[in-house]
Amino acid sequence: MDNPLYIHINELAHKTEITVRTLRYYDSIDLLKPSSKTEGGHRLYVEEDLKKLQQIQFLKNMGYALKDIQEMLSDASWNWEHSLRNQLDYIVEEQQRLKSMEVSVREMLHSLVLEQGNQHEAIEKLIQLSRPKAAKLKSLREDLFSRDEQELWEKLPRMQGSDPHSLEWIALLGQLKSHMHEPPACDKVQNIIRRMMEKQQEDFGGQDDFLNKLWDARKSAETSEELGLYPLEPELIDYMELAYDVYIMNQGGHNDER
Known part of the structure; x- marks a missing residue:
């Protein structure tokens, strides 16, 4: 049986543009364990670990928390459709919240123009405007x-x-x-x-x-x-x-x- 081709943690970090510190953290929370270690204690990974890391980053970019990702990748009975629909609902709600924040920030910037930079006056008037x-x-x-x-x-x-x-x-x-x-x-x-x-x-x-x-x-x-x-x-x-x-x-x- 051929020996697996190991990837040193530094090489993996370079390939994936993920810091060594992050890879060590993933190891500490059992999200991505290295397949082996060198005699000096350096973490070694194989191709399957690389694929799993790519899956982790893909799900992370969709807004999932690391705890949820760990369950998703380890639970064979995970309901992906239900999870994705919930995540979509969360993202839509978050977009609405951020849009509301954007409007408030824009109003504050414009109010500062009218109030000659007087932030207290600007805030008071925007509070009045919201009534x-x-x-x-x-x-x-x-x-x-x-x-x-x-x-x-x-x-x-x-x-x-x-x-x-x-x-x-x-x-x-x-x-x-x-x-x-x-x-x-x-x-x-x-x-x-x-x-x-x-x-x-x-x-x-x-x-x-x-x-x-x-x-x-x-x-x-x-x-x-x-x-x-x-x-x-x-x-x-x-x-x-x-x-x-x-x-x-x-x-x-x-x-x-x-």
């Missing part, structure tokens, strides 16, 4: 806006959005807030307002009734909260309104598109 109930939001929007206007609502920028539209609006509001110590008529502020007006025309051209209703809602902290709009300080709302008025006046009295 409205979906059913109440839907009812209030239906009361305030027509069916066509409710479709326009879906085009509004979102704090959790990653689209260029939302990101630009967040940046513009953050810039405007950073210049509140300056006169509304100064060039920096008017350039921001000009871009806001351009975006309004790009996204909501000809929808003045909707924009006016939205602005009226924005000016009420209570209505804004009930609609699920990101909280803006009354001082910022007033400053924005003054800056808009200056812009409109400089444009020769065009229709207010707020």
Whole structure:
């Protein structure tokens, strides 16, 4: 009978890109025992051990815990279909959890832009934003806006959005807030307002009734909260309104598109 071809632990680690430390750990928990050892105590593996290691890594990449993998590979009666369906359910739930975390992190990043890096203010406002109930939001929007206007609502920028539209609006509001110590008529502020007006025309051209209703809602902290709009300080709302008025006046009295 031919002697088995042994693979030294260092060679196995190199072949599989798994560290020697990990292989030693697998040995210590009886997940992957070496087939033999050298006189100096170095672990030796055979081709079957390599195949088992590949199976371990394959199952590990599917999200299984090492304890479960040990049972799966040692229990001949293991119900693979049941196990895989359970694992799939877990992965879907985990994806939903991670998606929710992604939304929260994105909202926090965008809120920091608006709040000039004030993390305490950003957190407080996001907590406030999370309070409205979906059913109440839907009812209030239906009361305030027509069916066509409710479709326009879906085009509004979102704090959790990653689209260029939302990101630009967040940046513009953050810039405007950073210049509140300056006169509304100064060039920096008017350039921001000009871009806001351009975006309004790009996204909501000809929808003045909707924009006016939205602005009226924005000016009420209570209505804004009930609609699920990101909280803006009354001082910022007033400053924005003054800056808009200056812009409109400089444009020769065009229709207010707020």
